[in-house]
Amino acid sequence: MKSITARRRHPLARYAVLFLALLLFGGGYAFLAPVGGKADASIAQGANAVDDIAEGKKIFEATCASCHGVNAEGTAMGPSLIGVGAASVDFQISTGRMPAAAPAAQMPRKAIAPVFELPLDQRKPGQPTIDTKKVAQVAAFIQSLGGGPTVPTDADVDPATGNAAKGGELFRANCIQCHNFVGSGGALTGGKHAPDLGKASAKEIYEAMITGPQAMPVFNDSVITPQEKRDMIAYILAVQNQPHPGGASLGVIGPVTEGLAAWVVGIGLLVLAAIWITAKRRQVND
């Protein structure tokens, strides 16, 4: 206090006050603005980035570092996360794949870990329970380590701006050999599998394409343009959500379940009918 008192008449003091005032308002605005709207859209930007990164690092150290290493450099248990980008973090955590329950050939989609869920008093009925702020903080930390794909905005993944038919062609050319013709999933080698896309959101599909999680290859913007990605998202969501005009879908995995139904239901019922028809006479005789 003494030094401030001594120097408040300093010729440069007015400039210092002006600078601090600007910093306060500018920083305050930058801090408050994203809270009102797209929280996840402006990661690693603005003056709060440093705070987010620091906060993210704390969560990372508590939740992720045991497998990925304190500096995300990777260990025998988990890969390095340097350069995977914020999109990868957002995908892995929001689909519940990370934090993993145990090391395995492939991490299954599961419920979001409690550490990334909102506190009970902040949850709203009908809303996802994921704490997007915490996820964004970890994403910001990982993004700060070596860059990588950033989390797409809502506009980036809007299926309404995609052409489903065109996306269908791209989907058939690029995805179905692993994910099956409507994305019901399929087997891969070495205990891995291509997951069912039925539960994936538009944003998750987009993130999966740009980050290539687990066994999936990366479809970057030079291979599949952002517009083509939206086309594919439009197709996937359309076929996943459309009704089945032919009746029960039988899992939409092709003729395997159809053959099962033909034998169990078809032959099963007809054998019962045959037994019934021929059993009548026996009862009369007895």
Place this chain on the structure above:
Amino acid sequence: MSEPKQTVPKPIAGVSGYIDDRIGAGNFLKRNLRKIFPDHWSFLLGEIALYSFIVILLSGTFLTFFFKPSMAHTVYEGSYAPLRGIGMSEAYKSTLEISFDVRGGLLMRQIHHWAALLFVAGMMVHMLRVFFTGAFRKPREINWIIGVLLLTLALAAGLTGYSLPDDLLSGAGLRITEGVLISLPLVGSYATFLLFGGEYPGFDVIPRFYTLHVLLIPGIILALITAHMILMWVQKHTQMPGKGRTEKNVVGAPFYPAFMAKAGAYFLFTFGVLAGLGTFAQINPVWLFGPYNPADISAGSQPDFYMGFLEGSLRLMPAWEINIGSYTLPLSVIIPALVPMGIIMTGLALWPFLEQWVTGDKREHHVCDRPRNAPVRTSVGFAGITFYGVLWLLGSNDELSVAFDVSLFATTWFGRIAVIVGPIIAFLISYRICIGLQRKDADVLGHGVESGVIKRLPHGEFVEIHVPAREDVAAHLRGKKEIPSLEAPVDERGIPAPGVRGLIGKVRLTLNRAFRADDIPLEEGHGHEEEHKAIGAGSGHKADH
């Protein structure tokens, strides 16, 4: 009341008399309407295939009204939004139109497809019934061969049928067909060009498959079914052994009215099940597969179930090939495509003759064997089922891998071992089960059945009184026929009969012994005395042998 019994209203009598005088059908009908059919639920299984075939013909005719068998390129602008603006063949487009725009089209498509599955499945269960009851024996060998031909043709009908919509899934099957054809040594490339009219896929294959599918194959199937039925009619149906049933008679109900009513009811059951499946279970949703493009392939690409064993053998086969100079012999395609099919189809066709050769049995058989009474045949049958079943199951190894969370490679290796070891284990287990069941039969005839009456003996032991088996049950068990022996008496100089001389003769004799080994004689009356004595004397236990 005193009127003659055969009073027929004059209009009917007049018309029928007119027709009868000119066609002479009266005698024919009188004779055949009284044809006796034996009654057993398993005798109706073949009718599943017959009635499914009728449904296939009717629904298929409907589909031909709207289907365009053309590979001509077109752009879809129909009512299914996710494919609008996409280039495709006329065949695929017209299938989409049948599915979405033709009234009742999707239902007809689905009934047609379900009926095709039940057609083949019905043939399979019918064939198993005939095999396990020995109903293929003399004089029915020719009808058995017709049946094997029908099964083979059904597979061809299925393949040509599900390829027609030119969708992505069936295209995978077409590609495998091409791969098998081109893998044939020497003639492969020529045969491929012959079928596809040039490079795969070309423009010719769909129209050609269409002609095969709607004309040639169903025509032959129809002719063979007719022959199958006529032979069955003329030779009369086999019957299960039982009271009053001999090789000379048929015990059952007359065709008219009893059997006709049952057959009619069973047709309606079959039609009902097919209509129910077609209404409530979606089959072959071609709109989801997308149009065929040789560059695309989907996970979970499987053929219909009757081709599953070929798919499985292809998936299990290691990647072997032989390279001679610039020629490649792709064993990894030829072996899975031809060997399992050859083993199963050739084995089925030859089995009646092989069995007759081994048993030397030239008798006519109109009374069925119970499977237990021909343990070798039954065990060979179960070995065959296991062989086929493992291949069939492993045709869906990717779906199994995902559904049951096992490694894909583990399923492949399981299949490679099981396809060889499985049939052997199945043979041994079913053989022992047959012997056990024969012992049980011998026990029932020899010692009677448990009466539920518990008797206390003077020294305190409790025994259950056995009573002779019911007459019809006993008659059923006594239907067992002895397998003839080739063991010819050796003449005075120790030379065996001509039929069992030489290497082949010795093999035949060995097989004949194997067929007869462990044949449990029915110990008629043997045990009663002992048991009564046991109860009377109060000393023994219930049959411990």
